Amino acid sequence: MYNLLIVDDEKEIREGLSMIPWDNMGVNLIGCAKHGLEALQFITEHPTDIVLTDVRMPFMDGIELTSVLQRQHPFIRIVILSGHSDFGYAQKALEYGASDYLLKPTQFEPLFQSFERLIRKLDAEKQEEYRKSVLLRKELLLSKLLREEFLSVLFKNKMTADEIELGCSESEILLVGTEYTVALLRLDRISLNGDFLPDREMKLITFSLDNILADIWDANGSAYHLINKENAEIYLLSMKASAMDEFIQLKQQLTRFMGLLKSTLSLSIGRTVHRSMDIWSSAGSAKQLLDQASEEDCIRHYSSSLVDKELTAAAKETSPADQSKDKKKDHIVVQLAKQFIEENFHRSITLKEVAGTVHVTPGHLSALFRESGETYLQYLTEKRMAQAVKLLADVRYKIYEVAELVGYSDQAYFSEIFKKHTGQTPMEFRGAAK
Structure with a gap:
């Protein structure tokens, strides 16, 4: 269905044209306007495909309207209504880009034939645009697929200069x-x-x-x-x-x-x-x-x-005595790290920051935590969740405040972690505790 706007300063003509069974032609009448200016205002607010307009109207006539539409809305098709004495105006409108013209008083058969030709033309254009869009979409999808396949190999495998050149050519990289x-x-x-x-x-x-x-x-x-x-x-x-x-x-x-x-x-x-x-x-x-x-x-x-x-x-080899000392040292490092976490879990902290306070690399501290039976993130999360349980028991704190007080800036993420650890959302937990 194509949207139609009727433009004529005579009420009787507007009403008469509105009575035509436009649906039978594949057209949807969406409105009427009294002159060109009113038509332009209507078009800015409603998608319009066809304008059926009179030539002589106050404020802005059909010729000016046709000229403006061709500049601002070139895809809108225009059909001119004119009397015998206005035929010269109709010809001028055709020069400005109008698709057809009809003589007043308008007869149904010429009107039907004119719109039948116009609809066929619009259907053909629409089909061509659709075909082009489908081809373009297929081309883009193929290009994206080739790009992803090439990048996947480029990041994971050693390639020769010739292989890279060929891959770049095919994937447009x-x-x-x-x-x-x-x-x-x-x-x-x-x-x-x-x-x-x-x-x-x-x-x-x-x-x-x-x-x-x-x-x-x-x-x-x-x-x-x-x-x-x-x-x-x-x-x-x-x-x-x-x-x-x-x-x-x-x-x-x-x-x-x-x-x-x-x-x-x-x-x-x-x-x-x-x-x-x-x-x-x-x-x-x-x-x-x-x-x-x-x-x-x-x-x-x-x-x-x-x-x-x-x-x-x-890779360095160590003696049993050295290994014992290292284990004791490692135990102290983990304890110091846990102490720092207990004192700072209420804010955003990272493994890098914690490792810096105990003077080891993040990778080494992460390994020490795993050797102790839990990961760094597990320990941090357990501390935060334990405190969250306490805070949720106090109804003075809103849930987003509890999230912030245990180091989470995102309430949704906090709720997700809390449910994973307790089996309940913070809201459900608070309700069950009442």
């Missing part, structure tokens, strides 16, 4: 410059808590992140991203010298979407390489760094000296 850096972003609720998200929620998150990153990351012309649809893990490629700052800035931008993600983000930045064939190596170092540190809301950057130091320490 441009790898330019002399510096390539890959970073990895993870949602902590999935990677640390092991949350299993329903398919619908995972699809929503990955779809949203894909569109957000296409807009704020890929759009700068020297960056690409790839999202793992299974766990929302994100690989980011930058070809700029200021890659580290850009990665951190992006992570900060994504905090605007915490309400959707219901999670903090962990970021690791791989080493910078100078050949496209070594991009897989940068991605590998980013993954290695993030796997080493189970850190809430963390940012880790590749440092060869840090990695070498940790690898050397792990």
